[in-house]
Amino acid sequence: MNLTLKIWRQQDATSKGKLETYKVTDIDGDMSFLEMMDVLNEQLIVEGHEPVEFDHDCREGICGSCSLQINGEPHGPDRLVTTCQLHMRKFKDGDTITIEPFRAKAFPVIKDLVIDRTSFDRIQHAGGYISVNTSGNTIDANAIPIEKEKADDSFYAATCIGCGACVAACKNASAMLFTSAKVSQFALLPQGQVEATDRVLAMVNQMDKEGFGNCTNTGACEIECPKGISLENIARMNREYLKASLKG
């Protein structure tokens, strides 16, 4: 198929960017979206132009690196897939595809389609862990019986790959789905409850400091999340936060 691409080009973090138009031809429907981008970049290099910068790593939907806003939706029109797992058969011959970086004040553009998502790292650093004594007497985590339902919910929350699609989809650029997944995966397990109060307060506080917007429950994040992280996690984080605030 032949496609017209409108791609955000930006020299660096301080430059003003704009959409540039490119044509790609003979794109196979079985290619992934990133392979199509590779074809474009090879073409640009041959023509003596600078290739388009974009994030990618595993290309199998688990690392959370790829982060493209495709035709107004994070990771494009398909559901429960990352950009690298989006196939070109989702598009039609002659389509015009607009490709932009995920937009949020807390995700500044570094170059072209590459964004700085270290704000997510700082939220994680604020409390997204458990403190375990590893001096030789570490207790086997599987020795503690955990209800199946809670273990499953914790596992599903832990499948968040931190790609930022929730922020990109949200009209408020809110990071509550991400933060709530990271809070929930620990809040549901006995190992995580020891530090639950400090964790939720610190992580929410950091999330607010980073300048993300406020959740207004549009549900866009849940729909666009490539891992299907549920809004239930946000409700859980709200409960955890209120409980922690009252405890002081």
Added chain:
Amino acid sequence: MGGLIKSSIARKVAMALSGLFLVFFLLQHFTINFTSIISADVFNELSHFMGTNFVVQFLLQPVLIFGVVFHFIMGFILEIRNRNARDVSYARYDGGANSSWMSRNMIITGLVVLAFLGLHFYDFWVPEIVHKYIEFAPEDATRYYGELVEKFESPIRTGLYVISFVFLGLHLWHGFASSFQSVGFNNKYSVAATKFAKAFAIVIPLGFVVIALVHYFNH
């Protein structure tokens, strides 16, 4: 405590609780108004009670006004913060692909409801306050029904009320159900609670529309 007041979650919960309070008030307001199309005497009796009862006038009314003012001021604060959270807009943004129009446009529906409240206060609340607390006019327990139907003689006012109730319904469609999620209520009863909230968002505004139209067409 300072941190709690500034936190995004606390503000969201405050927004939800004030909204739930206003939903409760709306139900009470609707119940009294609905009696106006059934019995003028019952409507007069209830209105007289609400207009002269000390607790309603000097305790519940200030709480209600605070609730309304708090809800829209907090709404503006959150809207400004949310707009600032994305400094560069998307060239292409397909909000309809993942969320409802109502959920994305609460500020618009809320502003229409706020404008309506201005008209509603001008029509009913201000004359009532002037009558009771400025002119100290003699109380007449049978005046309320007449004052109500007189307002709905005007097709323009009736039209504005009907349009406002439609926007109120759109605001409630997202806001009422959303408030459960904000306060952390998401469990096996959530589906039923959401259905109830959506039904409320249709039935109550529609009921207000019916009341306005019945009084208009009765002339």
